[in-house]
Amino acid sequence: MDNETLSLPEYDIPADMQNLVAVTTLDRLYNWGRRSSVWPLMFGLACCAIEMIAAQAARYDLARFGMEVMRPTPRQADLLLVSGTVTKKMVPPIVRLYNQMPEPKYVVAMGACASGGGPFKEGYNVVAGIDKFLPVDVYVPGCPPTPQALIAGLIKLQEKIDKQTLKDASWYKRKTKDPNYVPIPILGPDLIDPRRNAEIKHAAATPEEN
Amino acid sequence: MTTPAPASTQTVDLTARFPGVVQADARPGYAGFIVEKDALIEVAAAIRDEFGYDLLTAVTGVDYAPDKMEVVYHAYRTSGGPGLVFKVQVPRVDPVEVPSLIHLWPGVDLQEREAWDLLGIKFTGHPDLRRILMWEGFEGHPLRKDWKEGFYEEDTKPFKSRWPHGQFYMAEDKNPFKDNLTFPQNFDPEKWIPEGDALLYGALARYTVKSEGGISTDRIVINMGPHHPSTHGVFRAVMTLDGETIVGLKPVLGYLHRNHDKIGERNTYLQNMPYTDRLDYFNSMTNNFGYALAVEKLMKIPVAERAEYIRVIVSELTRIQNHLIFIGTLLNDLGAMYTPSLYAFEERELILDVFEAISGARMMCNYFRFGGVVRDIEEAEMQKIKDLVYERIPPKTDELDRMLTENEVLVSRMKGIRMINAEDAIAYSVTGPVLRAAGVPYDIRRADPYGIYDRFDFDVAVRYNGDLMDNYLIRIDEIRQSLRILDQAIKQIPQGPINSQKPQYQVRVPAGEAYGRIESPKGELGFYVVSNGKPNPWRYHVRPASYVNLTALEKITVGQKIADFVVILAMFDIVMGECDR
Numbered sequence: 001m002d003n004e005t006l007s008l009p010e011y012d013i014p015a016d017m018q019n020l021v022a023v024t025t026l027d028r029l030y031n032w033g034r035r036s037s038v039w040p041l042m043f044g045l046a047c048c049a050i051e052m053i054a055a056q057a058a059r060y061d062l063a064r065f066g067m068e069v070m071r072p073t074p075r076q077a078d079l080l081l082v083s084g085t086v087t088k089k090m091v092p093p094i095v096r097l098y099n100q101m102p103e104p105k106y107v108v109a110m111g112a113c114a115s116g117g118g119p120f121k122e123g124y125n126v127v128a129g130i131d132k133f134l135p136v137d138v139y140v141p142g143c144p145p146t147p148q149a150l151i152a153g154l155i156k157l158q159e160k161i162d163k164q165t166l167k168d169a170s171w172y173k174r175k176t177k178d179p180n181y182v183p184i185p186i187l188g189p190d191l192i193d194p195r196r197n198a199e200i201k202h203a204a205a206t207p208e209e210n
Numbered sequence: 211m212t213t214p215a216p217a218s219t220q221t222v223d224l225t226a227r228f229p230g231v232v233q234a235d236a237r238p239g240y241a242g243f244i245v246e247k248d249a250l251i252e253v254a255a256a257i258r259d260e261f262g263y264d265l266l267t268a269v270t271g272v273d274y275a276p277d278k279m280e281v282v283y284h285a286y287r288t289s290g291g292p293g294l295v296f297k298v299q300v301p302r303v304d305p306v307e308v309p310s311l312i313h314l315w316p317g318v319d320l321q322e323r324e325a326w327d328l329l330g331i332k333f334t335g336h337p338d339l340r341r342i343l344m345w346e347g348f349e350g351h352p353l354r355k356d357w358k359e360g361f362y363e364e365d366t367k368p369f370k371s372r373w374p375h376g377q378f379y380m381a382e383d384k385n386p387f388k389d390n391l392t393f394p395q396n397f398d399p400e401k402w403i404p405e406g407d408a409l410l411y412g413a414l415a416r417y418t419v420k421s422e423g424g425i426s427t428d429r430i431v432i433n434m435g436p437h438h439p440s441t442h443g444v445f446r447a448v449m450t451l452d453g454e455t456i457v458g459l460k461p462v463l464g465y466l467h468r469n470h471d472k473i474g475e476r477n478t479y480l481q482n483m484p485y486t487d488r489l490d491y492f493n494s495m496t497n498n499f500g501y502a503l504a505v506e507k508l509m510k511i512p513v514a515e516r517a518e519y520i521r522v523i524v525s526e527l528t529r530i531q532n533h534l535i536f537i538g539t540l541l542n543d544l545g546a547m548y549t550p551s552l553y554a555f556e557e558r559e560l561i562l563d564v565f566e567a568i569s570g571a572r573m574m575c576n577y578f579r580f581g582g583v584v585r586d587i588e589e590a591e592m593q594k595i596k597d598l599v600y601e602r603i604p605p606k607t608d609e610l611d612r613m614l615t616e617n618e619v620l621v622s623r624m625k626g627i628r629m630i631n632a633e634d635a636i637a638y639s640v641t642g643p644v645l646r647a648a649g650v651p652y653d654i655r656r657a658d659p660y661g662i663y664d665r666f667d668f669d670v671a672v673r674y675n676g677d678l679m680d681n682y683l684i685r686i687d688e689i690r691q692s693l694r695i696l697d698q699a700i701k702q703i704p705q706g707p708i709n710s711q712k713p714q715y716q717v718r719v720p721a722g723e724a725y726g727r728i729e730s731p732k733g734e735l736g737f738y739v740v741s742n743g744k745p746n747p748w749r750y751h752v753r754p755a756s757y758v759n760l761t762a763l764e765k766i767t768v769g770q771k772i773a774d775f776v777v778i779l780a781m782f783d784i785v786m787g788e789c790d791r
Binding site for chain 1: 343344345347348349352359360361362363381382386387388389390391392393394395396397398399400402404436437438439443444464465466467468469472473476484485488491492551552555556558559572573574786787
């Protein structure tokens with residue numbers, strides 16, 4: 001970020017100090033650092049992952065946004081790019097990866113499948129969107145989204161980061177329990193979301209109305 | 211060059227060899243033989259040993275509800291020629307049992323497990339019959355016609371709710387669990403005990419060996435995947451290790467099982483075309499090709515002459531970009547992070563530009579139609595293709611070759627490390643570059659030509675050492691052969707219509723069965739389609755190259771070092787979209 005945008009307009013810097021001193025808020029500096037070094041988890045699910053790699057490659061070059069450092073371990077990643085169809089068999093590992101990521105963490109649902117099931121929504125092994133389990137920050141439409149669309153989505157995420165402030169950053173609050181923890185789904189006769197146990201039990205006990 | 215074998219299905223008279231137990235399949239539109247269940251192993255052994263059909267490529271089941279189930283086998287000769295189809299019919303009463311052919315062809319392993327998982331056909335004699343695409347504990351066998359998924363609406367598309375009246379509702383609202391879920395009556399999730407991986411680890415236990423010489427050694431079981439940067443997607447391998455040596459390995463699949471078969475049986479024929487794009491998402495054009503071939507066989511329609519050439523051109527461009535990506539990711543797996551793949555993606559982008567110009571999409575081209583293709587290649591795009599084929603790709607291939615082939619690190623990691631030998635490769639139904647690198651010159655484009663591949667002059671790339679180095683080199687050979695085919699196709703392509711049929715949404719497909727197979731960049735990609743004359747296929751099965759090739763993974767890796775496992779896996783060039791479907 002250059003000095004013009006980093007500095008606050010109401011504080012005039014004397015002419016001889018220009019380009020040497022910047023006056024800004026802690027929030028801006030903090031968010032500028034975070035938005036310019038979002039490290040995605042090196043994690044591909046399906047077709048969209050290939051466009052994600054293409055976005056990393058020379059022509060689209062995600063490094064321009066500080067996002068070229070793909071981390072294979074969730075412990076070092078800031079961003080979970082859900083790039084592809086989420087299947088019932090794959091949901092437990094995805095939720096585990098999300099739980100292992102340190103705060104602050106973001107989720108981008110890339111493509112139609114991760115956003116809402118896409119063309120495979122009706123499939124018996126397909127979860128109709130990762131947002132049934134994880135809080136999603138940005139949805140990127142497309143099947144698969146072009147690298148340009150993915151970059152547009154990531155810029156949207158940067159805008160979201162810009163709006164956050166240290167004052168109410170949940171990851172610095174003292175807490176006994178991780179508020180973002182998602183219970184791991186269980187593979188039963190079908191996928192069981194432990195948060196919905198009572199609901200499932202009730203619906204299974206009710207005879208079908210036909 | 212292989213010698214063309216003139217023998218066709220008809221000349222092999224199984225009925226005369228096995229009177230009483232084998233009958234010709236007389237249903238209209240069907241071919242092949244129906245074998246009695248009890249004689250299956252004997253007949254299959256004769257098919258392999260007497261008639262020479264040594265490569266059993268596809269095994270799948272069909273649910274002819276309500277009275278019978280059928281298992282369909284497609285066998286081929288590695289010397290070339292058309293295949294032999296034989297079937298077993300069993301009554302549809304649980305347990306549906308068919309003898310396993312795993313002792314004749316170990317390559318049926320994963321395919322039989324899939325048929326058990328999805329159709330509930332029990333293969334007696336199979337040593338490790340577990341679910342493969344779904345998980346242990348899953349309720350029901352989803353490909354059976356009477357099994358309904360959570361978002362079930364109607365048996366066939368187009369659904370009445372969408373067309374022609376256009377009422378719209380959310381699938382979630384109709385389901386009692388408000389999601390894509392089905393649970394048995396009075397199911398209590400809190401009392402459920404997940405079966406977990408007990409059976410899987412049990413299957414590995416047979417590799418446990420007692421200690422020798424009084425020193426007790428411990429075996430370690432490690433899980434690699436489904437989240438691992440070197441598994442090319444959501445593949446999981448569970449291994450038992452003795453030090454650094456792999457002593458047992460089981461692949462765990464299904465993390466990207468997107469139900470192509472079930473969705474495909476609800477779709478109309480044309481609606482399946484864009485779904486095939488998403489099988490092997492690097493190679494949407496060749497996927498389209500296989501499916502179009504199968505349906506054209508059923509419809510008995512010709513393909514427009516210009517479209518035949520366009521099909522070859524886009525297929526070979528696809529093969530080139532697939533092999534470039536292969537080399538890039540292989541180097542990634544060998545530890546040369548990013549730089550080689552950046553090189554590979556450069557050329558790939560240019561090929562995708564051509565695809566985007568002619569089909570409208572970079573990756574999911576949806577380009578083929580029954581009888582031709584959907585759009586013509588205009589002169590400007592043809593010029594781009596010529597520039598690529600004559601100016602850009604040949605020096606690029608040479609550059610990769612020069613940079614990598616004699617690289618010391620690469621050579622020491624790959625040369626002399628065993629992949630698979632010819633005999634095992636055939637027994638395990640391995641196809642594609644891995645089979646050819648083992649010294650078997652089996653390329654469907656030459657062995658059983660489809661489209662107009664019989665008109666082109668090219669060599670079947672083959673290497674004889676069967677080590678990892680050969681598996682890498684054969685990809686470079688194949689790029690060069692593809693360039694030769696492209697050169698001829700560009701020079702010979704005629705003007706004319708691009709489809710022999712009128713554009714139509716609902717094609718008429720007569721009853722019958724067809725198996726369309728092509729040489730995809732990864733191996734044999736087959737589509738087995740059964741029609742009952744209605745607008746939707748009765749059975750739509752994909753025979754994926756990556757999935758069947760993985761059957762040999764256990765055979766290859768046991769006894770190897772764990773560091774080589776990543777490279778061995780890279781050589782299969784698996785794509786999970788195709789593998790799990």
